[in-house]
Amino acid sequence: MSQSLDRALTVLAALAEGRRTLDELAATVGVHKTTVLRLLRTLETHRFVHRDDIRHYRLGTALFDLANRALDDRDVRRCAEPALRALNERTGHTVHLASYEGGEVVYIDKYESTHQVRMYSRVGKRAPLHCTAVAKVLVAAFESSRRREIAESVQYTAMTENTITTPEAYLAELAAVADRGWALDDSEHEDFIHCVAAPIRGARGEVLAAASVSVPKVLLDHDGLLALVPDLLTATEQASHACGWARG
Amino acid sequence: MSQSLDRALTVLAALAEGRRTLDELAATVGVHKTTVLRLLRTLETHRFVHRDDIRHYRLGTALFDLANRALDDRDVRRCAEPALRALNERTGHTVHLASYEGGEVVYIDKYESTHQVRMYSRVGKRAPLHCTAVAKVLVAAFESSRRREIAESVQYTAMTENTITTPEAYLAELAAVADRGWALDDSEHEDFIHCVAAPIRGARGEVLAAASVSVPKVLLDHDGLLALVPDLLTATEQASHACGWARG
DNA sequence: CCCGATGTTGCGTGGCGTGCAACGACAAGT
DNA sequence: ACTTGTCGTTGCACGCCACGCAACATCGGG
Numbered sequence: 392m393s394q395s396l397d398r399a400l401t402v403l404a405a406l407a408e409g410r411r412t413l414d415e416l417a418a419t420v421g422v423h424k425t426t427v428l429r430l431l432r433t434l435e436t437h438r439f440v441h442r443d444d445i446r447h448y449r450l451g452t453a454l455f456d457l458a459n460r461a462l463d464d465r466d467v468r469r470c471a472e473p474a475l476r477a478l479n480e481r482t483g484h485t486v487h488l489a490s491y492e493g494g495e496v497v498y499i500d501k502y503e504s505t506h507q508v509r510m511y512s513r514v515g516k517r518a519p520l521h522c523t524a525v526a527k528v529l530v531a532a533f534e535s536s537r538r539r540e541i542a543e544s545v546q547y548t549a550m551t552e553n554t555i556t557t558p559e560a561y562l563a564e565l566a567a568v569a570d571r572g573w574a575l576d577d578s579e580h581e582d583f584i585h586c587v588a589a590p591i592r593g594a595r596g597e598v599l600a601a602a603s604v605s606v607p608k609v610l611l612d613h614d615g616l617l618a619l620v621p622d623l624l625t626a627t628e629q630a631s632h633a634c635g636w637a638r639g
Numbered sequence: 640m641s642q643s644l645d646r647a648l649t650v651l652a653a654l655a656e657g658r659r660t661l662d663e664l665a666a667t668v669g670v671h672k673t674t675v676l677r678l679l680r681t682l683e684t685h686r687f688v689h690r691d692d693i694r695h696y697r698l699g700t701a702l703f704d705l706a707n708r709a710l711d712d713r714d715v716r717r718c719a720e721p722a723l724r725a726l727n728e729r730t731g732h733t734v735h736l737a738s739y740e741g742g743e744v745v746y747i748d749k750y751e752s753t754h755q756v757r758m759y760s761r762v763g764k765r766a767p768l769h770c771t772a773v774a775k776v777l778v779a780a781f782e783s784s785r786r787r788e789i790a791e792s793v794q795y796t797a798m799t800e801n802t803i804t805t806p807e808a809y810l811a812e813l814a815a816v817a818d819r820g821w822a823l824d825d826s827e828h829e830d831f832i833h834c835v836a837a838p839i840r841g842a843r844g845e846v847l848a849a850a851s852v853s854v855p856k857v858l859l860d861h862d863g864l865l866a867l868v869p870d871l872l873t874a875t876e877q878a879s880h881a882c883g884w885a886r887g
Numbered sequence: 888c889c890c891g892a893t894g895t896t897g898c899g900t901g902g903c904g905t906g907c908a909a910c911g912a913c914a915a916g917t
Numbered sequence: 918a919c920t921t922g923t924c925g926t927t928g929c930a931c932g933c934c935a936c937g938c939a940a941c942a943t944c945g946g947g
Contacts (some may be wrong), residue, residue, distance in 0.1 A: 393681045394934065395904065396647045400685040407705045409712060413925060423906050428926075433641045437648040441741050445913095446924070450709040452745045455763030457655045458706035461698040463761055464657060472751070480728075493689050497700045503720070513711055515703030642903065643935060661894060671937050676895075693944095694893070 399430045410447040467600045471630035478626035489525035490600040496526040508607045522554045524588030525601040527574035531565040532598035553579045589627040594635035647678045658695040715848045719878035726874035737773035738848040744774040756855045770802045772836030773849040775822035779813040780846035801827045837875040842883035
């Protein structure tokens with residue numbers, strides 16, 4: 392563990408919240424401001440931070456560059472794009488693409504709703520495992536031993552009345568998801584939003600990612616949401632083909 | 640300048656090219672592999688890198704998170720979104736949003752073309768100052784002394800036959816752009832693509848960002864491109880209003 | 888079974904990152 | 918205008934910690 396690097400990354404995390412001054416940063420990281428200054432200088436030469444004001448620092452453009460270049464490398468993202476974009480245009484609702492990596496589910500793409508009501512999410516954000524449709528789809532793709540392992544380690548924070556709060560209920564849900572081929576988030580994450588999600592498969596049939604449609608309950612009731620499932624499955628199958636999946 | 644941090648950032652830059660092994664990284668950075676290992680460990684605990692394979696490292700999810708959170712903070716991006724999205728849907732062509740920061744022009748948003756022919760670009764990518772329409776718009780927004788200063792420091796790399804290659808020609812072009820309120824890239828960056836761009840203004844009339852429409856020449860000839868200008872200006876004016884611009 | 892390549896660990900050295908204190912720059916208050 | 922306070926910046930000396938080395942672990946291929 393490199394101390395200075397560790398501190399620099401903490402600085403970046405602090406800057407993610409918004410622009411900060413030198414000793415605001417020094418305070419949050421808990422080191423002398425001189426130290427932060429030097430770290431910032433190095434970060435600045437690499438364009439990781441940028442000072443717009445004489446005394447305010449901000450995240451720099453190198454971050455955008457790196458992140459989006461890395462995202463660009465993901466084949467799923469590129470291959471699934473036309474299908475998901477079409478789904479988004481057809482339904483008008485928010486479409487997410489998420490993948491499982493390193494024990495967490497992360498959004499790797501997003502297509503905004505055309506409606507006024509927007510949901511809060513962001514590419515790069517991590518999705519809770521127990522109360523999102525995409526996570527259910529992705530975890531349900533594992534064999535049962537792995538599922539059980541994950542189910543044990545999840546923090547079952549109750550986000551709404553409907554949130555699943557026990558490993559047993561979660562495992563049962565996963566089995567159901569695996570069985571029917573798509574997942575439902577019945578306002579388990581946020582009270583006013585419900586979602587459906589389905590897997591996108593690669594050449595060997597493995598699950599590469601999950602796509603979801605999220606819709607505010609004021610726009611569509613439960614049955615209305617379920618009516619989107621065929622549309623969703625059409626899109627994910629189309630995306631799966633684009634990713635090399637052979638079987639229809 | 641912090642040595643270890645400097646090396647760590649170089650490692651990240653190397654990883655941006657794609658997944659790498661430990662001593663590939665050690666070689667490119669030019670240090671002992673032990674050193675790289677320890678840097679990677681620190682980076683890994685902060686989710687900046689992720690090892691998908693036992694011997695391959697990749698950029699991690701924290702980068703996406705940071706970058707997109709930072710992008711989210713940009714008011715322009717959010718405010719301009721509906722107008723640009725509409726422009727993109729109306730024309731079917733690639734729409735870019737770019738802003739000037741720290742001496743460089745960087746793409747902060749992108750709306751993909753619906754046509755088969757796509758252009759290569761990416762959010763976070765830096766746009767050359769002398770041969771892109773967005774850069775012309777942004778630089779033309781400065782007062783003449785600043786323009787001259789910038790014009791002197793630009794590297795006039797000739798990308799195509801039409802690329803502007805002298806400070807004098809560049810300054811003349813900037814004056815024309817400032818005068819008519821929009822800019823043209825007549826295949827000055829890439830042979831087969833031409834673009835038009837216009838500024839998006841904030842509450843005090845200052846230029847916040849530039850929006851552009853890029854279209855392959857096989858789809859639209861010069862006159863066809865110019866015919867898009869009214870559409871573009873409608874969109875940028877709409878976006879400007881959303882950003883607080885009062886005057887129509 | 889050996890051998891090469893690559894990731895990992897222990898360890899001693901000294902470079903370098905650290906905190907301190909003093910200084911500079913700027914703004915606000917009196 | 919002087920003072921006062923705040924914040925960024927610089928010089929410096931100490932000692933920690935990051936470094937490279939070498940040995941070990943692990944895995945695959947011949």
